[in-house]
Amino acid sequence: MNTLVPLHDQLVLGKRKLKAIFGSSPSRTLKAGELLGSAGAGEGIYRLRAGWACQFHDLPNGRRPILDVYLPADVIGLDGGVHVRRLEDVRTLTAAIVETISIENGLVELVADRPMALYITFLLSLRQRRSDCLLAAISSLDARGRLAMMLLDFYTRLRRRKLISGPNYNLPLSQVQIGNYLGLTVVHINRVLQSLRSEQIVDFEKHRVTILDLERLVFMARNGGKAISCAIGCEPALNEAAA
Amino acid sequence: MNTLVPLHDQLVLGKRKLKAIFGSSPSRTLKAGELLGSAGAGEGIYRLRAGWACQFHDLPNGRRPILDVYLPADVIGLDGGVHVRRLEDVRTLTAAIVETISIENGLVELVADRPMALYITFLLSLRQRRSDCLLAAISSLDARGRLAMMLLDFYTRLRRRKLISGPNYNLPLSQVQIGNYLGLTVVHINRVLQSLRSEQIVDFEKHRVTILDLERLVFMARNGGKAISCAIGCEPALNEAAA
DNA sequence: CGATTCCTTGAAGGTTGTCAACGTTGGTGG
DNA sequence: CCACCAACGTTGACAACCTTCAAGGAATCG
Numbered sequence: 001m002n003t004l005v006p007l008h009d010q011l012v013l014g015k016r017k018l019k020a021i022f023g024s025s026p027s028r029t030l031k032a033g034e035l036l037g038s039a040g041a042g043e044g045i046y047r048l049r050a051g052w053a054c055q056f057h058d059l060p061n062g063r064r065p066i067l068d069v070y071l072p073a074d075v076i077g078l079d080g081g082v083h084v085r086r087l088e089d090v091r092t093l094t095a096a097i098v099e100t101i102s103i104e105n106g107l108v109e110l111v112a113d114r115p116m117a118l119y120i121t122f123l124l125s126l127r128q129r130r131s132d133c134l135l136a137a138i139s140s141l142d143a144r145g146r147l148a149m150m151l152l153d154f155y156t157r158l159r160r161r162k163l164i165s166g167p168n169y170n171l172p173l174s175q176v177q178i179g180n181y182l183g184l185t186v187v188h189i190n191r192v193l194q195s196l197r198s199e200q201i202v203d204f205e206k207h208r209v210t211i212l213d214l215e216r217l218v219f220m221a222r223n224g225g226k227a228i229s230c231a232i233g234c235e236p237a238l239n240e241a242a243a
Numbered sequence: 244m245n246t247l248v249p250l251h252d253q254l255v256l257g258k259r260k261l262k263a264i265f266g267s268s269p270s271r272t273l274k275a276g277e278l279l280g281s282a283g284a285g286e287g288i289y290r291l292r293a294g295w296a297c298q299f300h301d302l303p304n305g306r307r308p309i310l311d312v313y314l315p316a317d318v319i320g321l322d323g324g325v326h327v328r329r330l331e332d333v334r335t336l337t338a339a340i341v342e343t344i345s346i347e348n349g350l351v352e353l354v355a356d357r358p359m360a361l362y363i364t365f366l367l368s369l370r371q372r373r374s375d376c377l378l379a380a381i382s383s384l385d386a387r388g389r390l391a392m393m394l395l396d397f398y399t400r401l402r403r404r405k406l407i408s409g410p411n412y413n414l415p416l417s418q419v420q421i422g423n424y425l426g427l428t429v430v431h432i433n434r435v436l437q438s439l440r441s442e443q444i445v446d447f448e449k450h451r452v453t454i455l456d457l458e459r460l461v462f463m464a465r466n467g468g469k470a471i472s473c474a475i476g477c478e479p480a481l482n483e484a485a486a
Numbered sequence: 487c488g489a490t491t492c493c494t495t496g497a498a499g500g501t502t503g504t505c506a507a508c509g510t511t512g513g514t515g516g
Numbered sequence: 517c518c519a520c521c522a523a524c525g526t527t528g529a530c531a532a533c534c535t536t537c538a539a540g541g542a543a544t545c546g
Contacts, residue, residue: 065383431534
């Protein structure tokens with residue numbers, strides 16, 4: 001544990017460096033629904049200066065589940081920087097400003113710097129962690145639990161970045177897209193959203209989320225929708241390591 | 244694309260270096276069901292020289308979904324190498340031999356070498372890709388599709404590493420664990436497995452998988468269980484970029 | 487041999503999907 | 517300004533997939 005502080009310092013340094021590189025990179029303004037990798041053939045590395053984006057995964061099935069949702073300040077495309085093939089595509093959900101590192105071997109150069117290499121592995125593990133949480137939620141929570149998880153996730157991420165301060169935020173996903181993200185159908189999403197509103201837990205209207213009862217929302221995101229009479233240890237705690 | 248070959252060379256070099264480091268690291272022999280990170284307090288980086296392992300995610304719910312399954316030669320714990328907190332734990336599924344890089348800041352040192360840093364990001368993106376596929380399967384395939392996906396995934400991974408050559412392999416997961424991996428219950432896994440056997444598609448008995456009809460299995464892993472009368476483009480193709 | 491875990495089977499019920507229709511919204515062009 | 521269109525939201529009825537509960541049998545291990 002004695003080497004933990006220098007590690008942290010290196011991460012901070014790497015973060016700063018990467019930010020500087022993105023800052024001096026060309027930035028584009030995109031409208032809602034545009035592909036991030038539209039221009040060139042090769043994959044790039046992106047950073048959302050503003051706006052939301054999301055990552056699809058095309059199935060031969062015809063379905064297009066959403067694998068991840070990116071918020072302002074997120075870095076996109078670090079995975080896949082080494083791969084050749086591409087099953088996914090990333091699209092903006094809103095109008096957005098994107099900073100791009102377009103060099104084909106961008107990752108090769110970034111990784112040459114040790115703090116930045118560390119920070120990149122850190123970012124990759126963050127994305128992995130998001131996938132893990134979503135996966136856990138989808139495979140073991142019912143619809144209400146998943147919805148609660150999603151709404152809380154966006155809420156805490158926005159809050160941590162100081163993009164919001166109150167109990168409400170803008171969620172630029174249609175109900176169809178929410179369904180594709182959570183592995184449910186529109187119809188069901190709609191019904192669950194209504195029941196959540198009628199129970200004064202969350203309100204989602206006109207792409208505007210208002211959290212009415214944070215405690216119950218947290219509880220549902222952990223335990224699923226059906227009320228479980230829990231004896232011990234159900235005190236909701238919202239602490240997340242903000243490394 | 245002109246810089247692609249050197250990138251590939253660097254990856255090969257990084258792979259070799261990492262393998263060498265693991266080779267000269269202490270290796271332990273574990274029995275089935277043991278924690279990988281049992282000994283020390285800090286997290287380590289592991290490599291399975293032999294045996295299977297899997298990663299759980301504890302939910303306050305009481306459930307323990309399985310997030311990933313590791314096969315021989317897989318590297319474990321690169322994600323989380325930077326994190327402090329830990330929601331997951333990794334356990335062996337069989338008796339196993341594990342090579343360990345136990346240094347608290349192992350990742351910091353590894354990343355200092357550029358080819359190795361690149362290879363590590365490559366490994367991280369591989370794991371991410373597995374999560375993405377599993378997520379896509381769980382959120383948009385029915386039980387038969389998910390099971391087909393899983394069985395095919397292990398099959399191709401083992402085949403690519405030349406650990407098997409025929410149409411059958413050893414799968415050290417109980418039906419309960421398969422359920423936790425695919426987001427289904429034991430009972431249903433059991434029924435679906437039986438129907439797959441009765442239809443001469445796959446046989447799973449005594450932890451032994453035998454693929455009887457690869458073509459139909461691939462089709463189900465892509466389109467789900469219910470027979471869809473597809474007009475065009477349903478020729479199953481098993482090509483995967485073996486980067 | 488006992489004990490535990492695992493597999494198996496049945497019946498009943500619930501959460502979710504499908505289908506279909508209609509209302510709403512927002513943008514576009516005449 | 518209005519008509520049109522497309523995407524999105526909403527609602528109901530019904531079916532299907534899957535879960536839950538319960539119990540008995542098989543396998544594994546000390």
